[in-house]
Each structure stands twice: as structure tokens, then as C-alpha cells.
Amino acid sequence: MEDYPQMAKEIVKRGHEIGLHSATHPHFTQLSVDEMKKELQSNRDLVKKVTGYNAKLFRPPFGDYNNTVIETVMEIELIPVQWSVDSLDWKEEYSAEQIAQRVIDQVDKGAIILMHNDGKHTPEALEMIIPQLQQQGYSIVPVSDLLIKDDWYVDINGVQRKK
Template sequence: MKRKGESGVKVFYFPWPRVVVGALIVSLALSLAVAESVTRLIPALATNERLVPIYSVETPVKKVAISFDAAWGADKTGELLDTLEKYNVKTTFFLVDFWMEKYPEMTKKIATSGHEIGNHSATHPHMSQLSEEEIRQELIRTNERIKELTGQEPLLFRPPFGEYNNLLIQTVEKLGMLTIQWDVDSLDWQDLSSTAIVERVLDQVKPGSIVLFHNNALHTPEALPTIIEKLQADGYQIVPVSELIYKDHFYIESHSGRQRPKSGPRPV
């Protein structure tokens, strides 16, 4: 018999044990933690892509950059500067800190002659074997010397031996600088003849090339006038590296190191 007010439907309530509620909370927390870990992992994985320096530049105009690395000796440097002045050519010199310490007046002369000074490390180590802090100290120490002697604040870094890894490139970028290699190697450090140096450079050069020389190579002073004359006769403008590269809105091809603009024409 139904009592008055009863609907005939019985509802049963089962209170959940506290252990079940606790398990659900733990499960939810773990899910959120996993999601957060995955979110953090995605950009981390992206940085595992192989990073490369700038080897050359995509440009619609006939521009090339000539660069000199200086770590040992300065006997030939004055002759190089005279040749560059004769042809009204400005270039980039990548200097090591201990070289500048030994040759402060030559460092100043390079700068006062209108050439760009780049960072080539403090002690010329194998940079890819260093920690981030060791890399920072190599860069900062050299930048400070360049600033002290020339007043320039370097934008460009070239690693000794051409050796690099992702950590090096990322550390350079954190200091507001760009890592620069080359696509035309004169091999002048091997004491090639001036004729061989000229042939190597002119056979490889193209618009956007960065050419590597050394300040104290035996036959570079003899080869340089011919190279400059041939390039200028062919319509090339020779500029410092910083006037060749893009400063922003660019990407670098991982297989070639060629720097390209992301969009829009390159300003002339």
C-alpha cells in the first residue's frame, strides 16, 4: 500500500568512499601534469633542430663581403689595409682578444680605416666543447676589448676553426649577435700561391658570398688587388659583412647556411 505523497519511485544514494574521491583527484592532477610536460616539450624539441650560422646571403644585387680572421701575427696587416684603402673597399676583421692585446695599435688602425670589427673569441678555443657560461665569457671578454680599443660594439661572431653547435649559436644570439661563417674559403692559410688564391676565390664567388681570408697569410697581400679588381670589373660591390646580411625577418637554410628574407624585397 502506498502512503499519501509517495510516487512509487525509490531513489537510492550511495555515498562515495573517500578513497575513490582521492583517487580521482590524483588522476586529474597527473593528467594536468602530463599535459603541461608535453606543452613544455614541444618547443624544446623544436630547438633540437640543427642550427647553422650564416654562410652566405640571398640578395638580388651583386654584393659580396670580404672578411679577415686575425689570431696570430700582424706583419701583413698593414699591407692589406693599404690595398683596401687604395680600392676604397671596406671589410670585416674578426679579431681574437689575445691578438688585440698584443697589437692594440693595429686594432685601432683597422677600425679608424673604416673597417668593421667582429668577435673571433678570446682564446681561440674549440667553442663547441665549452659550456654556455664558458662561451659567454669568451664572447663578453672579446667584446669588451673591441669596445675599449675601437668604440665599436660587435654584432658578428665567427667561431674559431669554423666549429659550432646549437649551444654556441643560441648563446651568441642571447648576446644580441649573429654567427658568421663563409661560403668561399681562400685557403690562404695553407700558403697557396697568389695565383691559386685568386682562382679559388673567383671560381666560387657569387652574389651574397662571404669570402674568408687571414690577416697574416703569406700570399694574400699579393692576391688581394687582383681579386678586388676582377670583382669590381664584374660589377660587384664589396661591403662589410654587416652590410650584406639581413638583421631581422630572415631564416637560414639548414642544408646550405644561406640566409634568406622571410618576406618582402631586400632594401638596397
Template sequence: MRKIKVITISRKRIFQALTGGVALIALFVLAVVPLIGGATNLVATVTGTGTAKLVPIYSVATEEKKVAISFDACWGAEYTDDILEAMDKYELKTTFFLVNIWLEEYPELAKEISERGHELGLHTVSHPHLGGLSEGEIREELTDNANLIEDLTGQKPKLFRPPFGEYNNKVIKVADSQGFQTIQWSIDSLDWMEGKTAQHIADRVLDNIGPGDIVLFHNNGEHTVEALTPIIEQLKKDGYEIVPISELIYHEDFYIDSAGIQRKK
């Protein structure tokens, strides 16, 4: 009579086999998903819950020594003319993200920014916390903002920066559905923070900047103009080209990784 050999598999071994398979699947997803991209060029990070997290562009992966500096305008205009003069002095074009409450108070200045060749982007109507709004309310914030910018300046904005830098999937999806690319920043100059001198601001930017970075400034920072001179002169000395954001980012065949770095496919 034949003896039947019984093979005993411990629970521990079964668990190891299962977790090993899951790990292989996870590695496959991480390797392949960024290469696939999507119809809208929005690439998600796969989380443990299966939720796809969308991210805006924080910076661009490039070997070219190109960077973008940008200005958010939602309060005051005391220093804006000086910023424009500095841009003219160094023959630079940049990107200004404008809020309707600012546009309504300074319509002529908005026109001048555009007439001097600077790019205009959306920063909403009322500078709200967008994550707490419905899709319809977010869409209205963006559409009304875009309409006012176009009515005042003739420019049709293509870029959008969320107020406070706050976003979620809903915000990015609505912006994308309206044809707006969501933009963050990789370096915050902190020119908005009390107690920061021009030297602090310049050092913070120059100590951290590299190819593809997007720097956040504000149009009405007390020491912004003073900080811009050493920043621009050092960047030029180091061989950098300063361009508007739309000239830094890719417009096709790209994906955005989980860190917000835009990369070519």
C-alpha cells in the same frame, strides 16, 4: 542470413599507409618551418631524431651583385698594414674578426683598423674549440672579447665568427642570447694553407664567387695581399660591390636555411 564480408589488409599495406602519412607530415614541416622563422630569426633544420640543428650565416640570397670579404686575426701582423693599404687604394671597407690574444699584442693596429672604417667582429678571447666549453665559458669568451674590442676602438661588435669554423646549437644559442649574429663563410680562400700561391688563392675565389658570398681571408697570410689585387679588380670589372658583412646580411624578417643561406621571409 546475411553474409559478412571480411576485408583483409596486409601488413605491407598498413606499413605503406603509415609511411605515406609520415612523409606528408615531413613535407609539411619542410615547407612551413622556414616560413615561420622564430623570435630570434634562428631557423632550425629538422633531423630524423627530432633534434633542431641551428646554423650560422654562410652566405646571403640576393639578386644584387654584392659580396663581402673578411679577415680573421689571431696570429701575427706582418702583412696587415699592406692589407689596409690595399683596402684604401680600392676604397673598400671590410670586416675583421679579432681574437683577444691578438688584440692584446697589437692594440694600436686594432685601433687603426677601426679608424680606417672597417667593421670589427668577435673571434673569442683565446681561439678555443667552443663546442667543448660550457655555456658560461662560451659566454665569457664572447663577452670579454666584445669588451676589449669596445675598450680599444669604441666599436660595439654585432658579428661573431667561431674559431676553426666550429659550432653547435649551444654556441649559436649563447651568441644569439648575447645579441651576436654568428657568421661563417661560403668561400675559404685557403690563404692560410702552405703551398698556396697568390694565383691559387685568386683563382679559388674568382672561380667560385657569386652574389651574396662571404669570403674568408686572414690578416697574416703570406700571399693574401698579392692575391687581393686581381680578386678586387676582377670583381669590380664584373660589376660587384664589396661591402662589410653587416651591409650584406639582412637584419630583420629573414630565415637561414639548412645550407646556411640567409633569405628574406
């Protein structure tokens, strides 16, 4: 965000959501509640300062969470989000074709696909994934469109469920 502020602004301008992921990429289960809040608030403040966007979503680094993490995130009015399909696009040894096939094979209705903006083959993989999923009848939507808005909880697998 600090290195590419114009890109971040353009992402927001084009109508995309920005979710928080932390300021320093720690394992949140190893932080105190105060450390978590500081980490999240500094990240939220930076996004707001650079883009004017008020981020509402948070995905913990490494998918590392427990009840305390979820409760803390919700206490500061963020919505915790996990993924249901890991593309493994961060692994340089995976080709764009392997990443695309992995995603296409695992995707299901309501899937949240984990991908990284710095993956070596991510752009090329997305060029294969998006048309294939659209051909199968899927729509690419903002994460917030997939979320249950009222009376929900996060199960042991990180999946949001209706109470």
C-alpha cells in the same frame, strides 16, 4: 688586438667593421654555454677597450657551430656569421695566384669570403682578387650590409635565410 692596438684603431677609423672570432680560438661546440659567453664577452670587451668599437658580428673558429652556439651568440646580442667562400689563404703551400683563382671561381652574389690577416700570400692575393671582382661588377661591402636584419635563421650550411 693586444699586440697591434694602433692598427686596430686605424682599421676602425677607416670605417671597417670588426667582428669577433673569440679570445682563445676554441671549438665552440665543445664549450658549455657559460664558457662560450665568457669567451665572447672577453673578446667583445677587448675590442671595445682598444678601439671603442662595439662589435656585433661573430664568426666561430673553424666554422664550428651548432644550434647551442647560434642560440648563445644571439642571446648576448651578437650576430653569427659564416663564410660562403674559403680562400684557404692560411695554407702556406697555396700561392697568391692559387688563392685568387679559388676565390674568383667560387664567388657569387652575396658571397662572404674567408681570408686571414696572417696568411703568407693574403695581401698579394687581395691585390688580384679585388680588381677582378670589381671588373665583374661586384662591390666590396661590410658584412653587415649582406645580412638579413629581421626574421631570419641560419640553415644547416651556415647560410642566413629569411623566414
